[in-house]
Amino acid sequence: MTNAVTTPAVRFAPEHTSLCIEGLSLAYAGKPALDELTLDIPRHRITAFIGPSGCGKSTLLRALNRLHDLNPDVTRQGRIAFEGEDIHAAHTDVAELRRRIGMVFQAPNPFPMSIYENVAFGLRLQNRLKKRQRDDVIEWALRSAALWDEVKDRLHTSAWQLSGGQQQRLVIARTLAVKPDILLLDEPASALDPISTLKIEELMGDLKHQLTLVLVTHNMQQAARVSDYTAFVDHGRLIEYGTTDDIFTNPRLRRTENYITGRMN
Amino acid sequence: MNRKAAWHGLWPWLCAASVALSLLLLGLLLTLLLTRGLGHFWPAPLEAVTLTSGETFAGEVIREAELPDRSGQERLYFIGNRDNSAQDSHGTRFRWVSLDTILKREAPAQLVRLSRSPWGDFIGQLEAFEHSGQRLEDNAAWQALSQALAQPKNARPNARLTLRPLNGEAFIQPLAEVYRASRPNAMSWLSKVRYWADGVGRFLSQGPRAANTGGGVWPAIFGTVVMVIVMSVIVMPFGVLAAIYLNEIAQQHRFTRLVRIGVRNLAGVPSIVYGVFGLGAFVYGIGATVDEWFFSASLPSPTFGTGGLLWASLTLSLLTLPVVIVATEEGLARIPDAQREGAVALGATRLETLTRVVLPMAAPAMLTALILAVARAAGEVAPLMLVGVAKLAPQVPVDATFPYLHLERKFMHLGYHLFDTAFHGDSVQAAIPLVYATALLLVLIVLVLNLTAIFLRHYLRRKRATT
Numbered sequence: 161m162t163n164a165v166t167t168p169a170v171r172f173a174p175e176h177t178s179l180c181i182e183g184l185s186l187a188y189a190g191k192p193a194l195d196e197l198t199l200d201i202p203r204h205r206i207t208a209f210i211g212p213s214g215c216g217k218s219t220l221l222r223a224l225n226r227l228h229d230l231n232p233d234v235t236r237q238g239r240i241a242f243e244g245e246d247i248h249a250a251h252t253d254v255a256e257l258r259r260r261i262g263m264v265f266q267a268p269n270p271f272p273m274s275i276y277e278n279v280a281f282g283l284r285l286q287n288r289l290k291k292r293q294r295d296d297v298i299e300w301a302l303r304s305a306a307l308w309d310e311v312k313d314r315l316h317t318s319a320w321q322l323s324g325g326q327q328q329r330l331v332i333a334r335t336l337a338v339k340p341d342i343l344l345l346d347e348p349a350s351a352l353d354p355i356s357t358l359k360i361e362e363l364m365g366d367l368k369h370q371l372t373l374v375l376v377t378h379n380m381q382q383a384a385r386v387s388d389y390t391a392f393v394d395h396g397r398l399i400e401y402g403t404t405d406d407i408f409t410n411p412r413l414r415r416t417e418n419y420i421t422g423r424m425n
Numbered sequence: 426m427n428r429k430a431a432w433h434g435l436w437p438w439l440c441a442a443s444v445a446l447s448l449l450l451l452g453l454l455l456t457l458l459l460t461r462g463l464g465h466f467w468p469a470p471l472e473a474v475t476l477t478s479g480e481t482f483a484g485e486v487i488r489e490a491e492l493p494d495r496s497g498q499e500r501l502y503f504i505g506n507r508d509n510s511a512q513d514s515h516g517t518r519f520r521w522v523s524l525d526t527i528l529k530r531e532a533p534a535q536l537v538r539l540s541r542s543p544w545g546d547f548i549g550q551l552e553a554f555e556h557s558g559q560r561l562e563d564n565a566a567w568q569a570l571s572q573a574l575a576q577p578k579n580a581r582p583n584a585r586l587t588l589r590p591l592n593g594e595a596f597i598q599p600l601a602e603v604y605r606a607s608r609p610n611a612m613s614w615l616s617k618v619r620y621w622a623d624g625v626g627r628f629l630s631q632g633p634r635a636a637n638t639g640g641g642v643w644p645a646i647f648g649t650v651v652m653v654i655v656m657s658v659i660v661m662p663f664g665v666l667a668a669i670y671l672n673e674i675a676q677q678h679r680f681t682r683l684v685r686i687g688v689r690n691l692a693g694v695p696s697i698v699y700g701v702f703g704l705g706a707f708v709y710g711i712g713a714t715v716d717e718w719f720f721s722a723s724l725p726s727p728t729f730g731t732g733g734l735l736w737a738s739l740t741l742s743l744l745t746l747p748v749v750i751v752a753t754e755e756g757l758a759r760i761p762d763a764q765r766e767g768a769v770a771l772g773a774t775r776l777e778t779l780t781r782v783v784l785p786m787a788a789p790a791m792l793t794a795l796i797l798a799v800a801r802a803a804g805e806v807a808p809l810m811l812v813g814v815a816k817l818a819p820q821v822p823v824d825a826t827f828p829y830l831h832l833e834r835k836f837m838h839l840g841y842h843l844f845d846t847a848f849h850g851d852s853v854q855a856a857i858p859l860v861y862a863t864a865l866l867l868v869l870i871v872l873v874l875n876l877t878a879i880f881l882r883h884y885l886r887r888k889r890a891t892t
C-alpha cells in the first residue's frame with residue numbers, strides 16, 4: 161500500500177488554532193468511515209475539505225459538533241479539542257457546543273415556519289433577548305447572509321416558499337443568528353444555481369473576518385477560489401493538507417494531483 | 426396479442442368501475458337513511474277508511490304487501506289510539522287491512538292527530554275544548570287547542586278535550602298529557618314543513634318515550650359525544666407518547682419491531698374482546714377496588730364497580746390506541762431527519778427538538794389519528810354493552826352539580842339505542858322509522874366530528890405552507 165501515513169503538512173500555533181483533531185477514527189456500526197485523522201483548523205480562515213464521494217467528509221463535519229451523538233451505531237476514537245477544550249469531556253454542554261459550532265447542511269432544511277421564526281429559532285432556545293433586540297439580531301443575520309433585501313417585506317411568510325438558494329442562505333442566517341464561533345458548511349452550494357453559489361461564496365469571504373469556516377465541497381474551483389487551506393481526504397484518511405495554493409498548484413502527492421486534475425478536467 | 430391490447434384499454438375502466446360502485450353504494454346508503462329517517466317526521470295524510478263490514482276507522486297508510494294466504498293485497502295502517510277499548514285488538518297501534526274489504530277511503534280535513542304521553546298518538550275527531558266552564562266545539566275547539574299548545578308547557582290552560590275515535594266512544598282527554606297536535610289533511614305545504622322541522626327538533630332534543638320506540642334521542646346523542654370526547658382525551662396523550670417513544674426515543678432493534686407488530690395486531694382484535702377485558706379489568710377489578718376504598722358507604726350498591734362512562738371510555742381508548750399509535754408514528758416517520766438535525770445543530774436539546782419542530786410537524790398526522798379513533802369509537806356498540814351503556818339512562822352524564830362530569834354514570838349511546846329500538850321494542854312497525862332516523866344521526870355525528878378534525882388539519886397544513 162502506498163498511502164503511507166502522511167503527517168499533516170501544516171500545524172498552527174495554539175493561539176491560531178480553533179479546532180484540533182487528533183487521531184480521530186469513527187465507524188458506523190463497526191464499518192470504519194474515518195481513520196486516524198489528525199489536523200488543526202485555523203481560526204478565522206476558510207478550510208476546505210475535498211475528496212471523492214463517500215470518503216467521509218460529512219462524517220468528519222458531523223463529528224466536530226457531536227451530531228453523531230444522535231446515532232447510537234457510531235463509535236469513535238480520538239480527540240477533538242475546540243479552543244483547547246476536549247469537546248467530549250464529561251462537563252461539556254453539548255447544546256452550547258453545537259450553538260458555538262454552527263452547521264449548514266448539504267440540502268437546505270428550513271423549518272416549516274415563517275422566515276422570521278426560522279431565524280429566531282436558535283434565539284428563542286436561549287430566550288435571552290427582548291423582542292426589540294431579537295428583531296435587530298434577526299435583521300443583522302439576514303443581512304449577513306445577503307438575504308435581507310429579498311425577504312424584508314415577507315418575514316412572516318413561510319420559509320418553504322423561498323427558492324432553494326434563498327433557503328440555503330436562510331439556513332446560514334439562522335445559524336449566524338446564534339453567533340457561532342465556527343461555521344461548518346457541508347456542500348452548501350451543491351443544489352444551487354451559479355448566481356446563488358456566487359452569493360454564498362462572497363458571503364463566506366465576508367464571514368471569514370468574524371468566524372472560522374470549514375467547507376466541504378466537490379467543486380474544485382470553489383475550493384480554490386474561497387478557501388485558505390485545503391485538506392484532501394480519501395477513504396477516511398487525511399491524504400494531504402496544506403495551503404490552498406500549495407494543494408492546487410504544487411501538490412506533494414500523486415494521488416492529490418490526480419484527484420484534483422481529474423475533477424477539474 | 427389482441428386480448429392483451431383489449432386488457433390495456435380495459436383496466437382503467439375496471440378501476441373506475443370499482444370507484445363508481447363504491448360511490449353508488451355510499452349514495453344508496455345515504456339516500457335510504459335520509460328518505461326513511463327524515464320522511465318519518467313529515468306529517469303524513471290521514472285517511473278515514475270504511476270497511477265492507479260497516480266499521481270505520483282512521484289511520485295513516487304505512488305500506489302495502491301481498492296477502493299471506495291468498496292472492497291480493499293488504500295495507501298497513503297506523504291507527505294509534507291504544508286506549509280505545511272498542512278496537513278489537515286492544516293495545517296495538519297498527520292494523521293490516523285487506524284491500525278487498527275496503528269500501529271507501531276519504532281524507533276529511535278535520536281529522537286530528539294528537540301526540541300524547543301516555544297512550545301514544547290519537548287519530549280521530551276533536552269534538553270539544555273545555556276550559557273554565559267554557560265549551561268550544563269543532564273549529565273553535567281546534568283553534569283553542571293550537572293556541573294552547575303554542576304556549577310553553579307550564580303556561581298552558583288546565584283544559585279538557587273531548588276526543589272521538591271514528592270507531593269508538595268519545596272520551597275526555599286532559600290537555601296536560603297532549604304535547605303536539607296536527608290536522609295533516611288541512612295543512613298547507615309551509616305549515617307541513619314547519620311541523621316537520623318541529624318534529625326533527627323534538628327528536629334531537631327530547632328523551633325517548635314508550636320503551637325507546639318513540640320520542641327523541643337527545644340523551645343518546647349526548648352520551649355518544651361525551652363518551653367519544655372522554656375517550657379522545659384519554660387515548661390521544663397515551664397514543665402520541667407511545668408513538669414518540671417508538672419512533673423518536675427507542676433504539677430501532679428487534680424488540681422495537683416486535684412491539685410495533687404487536688401494536689398493529691392489537692388493532693385487529695375483535696372489539697367485543699376489548700369489552701370483555703374492560704369488564705374484567707376495569708369494572709370488576711379496578712372499579713370494585715375503588716368502591717371498597719372510597720365509596721364503601723354506599724356498598725353493596727356499586728359506584729364505580731359497575732359499568733359507566735369512565736370504563737366505557739377507557740375500554741374504547743384501548744380499542745383505538747393502536748390506531749392512534751400507528752397513525753402518529755407514520756406521521757413522525759415522515760418527518761425528515763434533516764429537520765431534527767437542523768434543530769439540534771442550533772443547540773436545541775432533544776426535548777426542544779421534539780416540542781418545537783417534530784410535534785408541530787406531526788400535528789396533522791395526530792389529527793388523522795384522532796379522526797380514525799373517533800370514527801372507530803363512535804360506531805362501536807358491542808364492547809359498550811359490557812362496560813356501561815344503558816337502555817335508558819335517566820340522567821345525562823353532565824350536569825350542574827359538582828363535579829359536573831359524572832364518570833361513574835351509565836349513559837345512553839346512539840349505536841346501542843339503535844340496536845335496542847330495532848330489536849327490543851314492543852312494536853317493530855313503530856321502531857322502523859326511528860331506526861333509520863337514529864342511524865342517519867349516528868352517521869351525521871361521526872361526519873361532523875370527522876369534518877371538524879379534517880378542517881383543523883387542513884388549516885394547520887395551510888398555515889404551515891404559507892404562514
Ligand SMILES: Nc1ncnc2c1ncn2[C@@H]1O[C@H](COP(=O)(O)OP(=O)(O)OP(=O)(O)O)[C@@H](O)[C@H]1O
Pocket residue numbers: 188193212213214215216217218219220231
Ligand atoms: N448514517 C450512516 N450509517 C451508516 N453508514 C454511513 C452513514 N453515513 C455515512 N455512512 C458511510 O460512511 C462513509 C462516509 O460517508 P460520508 O457521508 O461522510 O461521505 P461524504 O464524503 O460526505 O460523501 P459525499 O461527498 O457523497 O457527501 C460512506 O461509506 C457512507 O456509506
Ligand SMILES: [Mg+2]
Pocket residue numbers: 217218219266346
Ligand atoms: Mg456528504
